[in-house]
Amino acid sequence: MLYHVRMDVHPPHGIDPALFDRLKAEEKARAQALQREGKWVHLWRIAGQYANISVFDVESHDALHDILSTLPLFPFMEISVTPLARHPSAISTK
Ligand SMILES: O=C(O)CC1=CCC(=O)O1
Numbered sequence: 397m398l399y400h401v402r403m404d405v406h407p408p409h410g411i412d413p414a415l416f417d418r419l420k421a422e423e424k425a426r427a428q429a430l431q432r433e434g435k436w437v438h439l440w441r442i443a444g445q446y447a448n449i450s451v452f453d454v455e456s457h458d459a460l461h462d463i464l465s466t467l468p469l470f471p472f473m474e475i476s477v478t479p480l481a482r483h484p485s486a487i488s489t490k
Contacts, residue, residue, distance in 0.1 A: 397480075401464070402450075405473050435453060
């Protein structure tokens with residue numbers, strides 16, 4: 397199942413910069429592992445914003461929730477999820 401996901405990152409004021417750098421490094425490692433597994437199929441920066449648009453390909457809503465809620469930056473992100481269904485005019489099967 398495909399999901400369009402928007403993540404807006406809101407680092408708390410006053411967070412220790414070293415801690416936040418560590419969380420960002422952990423987030424990057426996790427994101428790249430999920431990309432290699434084929435679960436995080438697109439990851440795009442929204443130009444001019446500390447936010448991304450992503451597409452996930454996972455087996456269920458629960459699987460997506462497990463991934464998103466265990467991301468290192470999850471406590472500092474506002475996340476919106478849109479489940480995607482096939483469009484009848486789409487040629488692509490993916
Ligand atoms: O910087 C972001 O958009 C948050 C994020 C998600 C995956 C990643 O590596 O950073």
